[in-house]
Amino acid sequence: MSGQNETRPTGARKGAVAATGRKVPCEKCPLRGKPVLRDFTADELAFVSNFKSGELNVEAGANILLQGTNSAHLYTILSGWAFRYKTLPDGRRQILNYSLPGEFIGLQGSVSDEMQHSVEALSDMLLCVFPREKLWNLYTNYPALAFDVTWLAAREEQILDENLMNVGRRTSLERTAYLLLHLFLRAEEIGLTKADAIQFPITQQHVADTLGMSLVHTNKTLKKLAASKAVLWKDKLFEILDRDALHEIAGFEPTQQRHRRPFI
Amino acid sequence: MSGQNETRPTGARKGAVAATGRKVPCEKCPLRGKPVLRDFTADELAFVSNFKSGELNVEAGANILLQGTNSAHLYTILSGWAFRYKTLPDGRRQILNYSLPGEFIGLQGSVSDEMQHSVEALSDMLLCVFPREKLWNLYTNYPALAFDVTWLAAREEQILDENLMNVGRRTSLERTAYLLLHLFLRAEEIGLTKADAIQFPITQQHVADTLGMSLVHTNKTLKKLAASKAVLWKDKLFEILDRDALHEIAGFEPTQQRHRRPFI
DNA sequence: CGACTTGTTGATGTACATCAAGGTACGTGG
DNA sequence: CCACGTACCTTGATGTACATCAACAAGTCG
Known part of the structure; x- marks a missing residue:
């Protein structure tokens, strides 16, 4: 029952180890x-x-969750970056948000x-794996x-709000700087x-799919920003060379407290 | 303490009645x-x-919550429509989502x-008012x-995901049909x-601000849709004259169960 | 065996021509 | 006055095409 390979990445370096030994205790x-x-x-x-049932090693490029399926697991990120996205039948892709260490997946x-x-x-x-049915x-x-879980959901919502505002109402230069x-x-x-x-593990294509722009135009906009x-x-x-200037271009409004996170 | 008028709409027909008599019992x-x-x-x-501390009558056009403030209340909608939005300093507005009866505000x-x-x-x-501090x-x-609250938050997140995909990756005609x-x-x-x-309480300006389009272009697109x-x-x-055709134009993917709602 | 080609692929960079969307202006009708 | 409608021109964004560059695999040669 546990360890369905629908959620196993396509070539994880160390393979799936869900529901097995717990290596890093939360303490x-x-x-x-x-x-x-x-x-x-x-x-x-x-x-x-x-609650934690094990850990999972995932290789770059692997799918952790797939649209249309139903995973039995819930994950938190110990290390590494991921992104959430949707695709249309004809292949158009929209990146919804990024997931960083300390955040939930699924x-x-x-x-x-x-x-x-x-x-x-x-x-x-490296992910922590939790069986969904124990969430109750x-x-x-x-x-x-439980409140922490709600808190995390609300925080994700806030980020989505900002992204939507970004894509819907900012210019391409502002968007890019903002992201x-x-x-x-x-x-x-x-x-x-x-x-x-910082080392950014993303390409210009990711930026384009996050901001609702074409790759070519993203490239030009990044040049302009540079x-x-x-x-x-x-x-x-x-690298940020001029933080104030970047804030200025992005029209960034300091988005308050991000602290108070749930368990890991 | 209760009944701060920061949250009172600017001209509510019957005024704020938070923390007073409860007219409609949940039963x-x-x-x-x-x-x-x-x-x-x-x-x-x-x-x-x-939990419910009272009811509140709000007039069309009034602000229920204001960006940058902190309301002591939480609301659920008994009747009427509202919309959530953000604005940039220069006035650009992005509508994030709409709120219908049975949903949370705040x-x-x-x-x-x-x-x-x-x-x-x-x-x-007509809103139900709840004091925020009793949420704990x-x-x-x-x-x-509590799980229902999380459920609602996650549902809002799903709608935002769709909206973001809509604004970021669909054409103006698709977007409009979809919305x-x-x-x-x-x-x-x-x-x-x-x-x-159905009676839609929205204008073309709302559509424009939801979809990240100009008013003129929204108008043209609506004409094309018509x-x-x-x-x-x-x-x-x-009025929907041809549901299948509308689904087709919108590229609508049937978005599953919306049922199971929390208390009202 | 190691070093040097060759070919492939993914990410980036740039130049067009084309088109979708914006902005301004000025209508109408309620 | 506000919501809607439409014309005109401008601009921002797209799509296609092609060039560059680094990383990598396979194969060849000294």
């Missing part, structure tokens, strides 16, 4: 202690450790029959954790940046 | 018995009746300090209701339609 989770995570009680940590599926979107790994990833247990016995700044800030929050630089000297993006290395 | 809620609502236990209904605010969007009434409305009580004592069909189906679900017709004989929209009355 030693690399994300513990980060300011994005709230403090949990020992009781909560114990429950979550027990919560929507816990609440509806079929996944309405797919999730693909951008880099090699969490709601009945750990209301604080890069947004991703940088999320990564910075969890300590993935060094100074004002010409402003606000950022430098070359060979996967993204 | 007699007009929405009870609709298939979109799950069955609740007597205990749950009693709790919700007590959940995001329960989870973050400041409202990241505004909500405006499209028609005269719901989580500790009524896990099934109208989407709204019609949501209204149909709660019995707001007669045959294949020319297809799939729909007829005149004087607020929207």
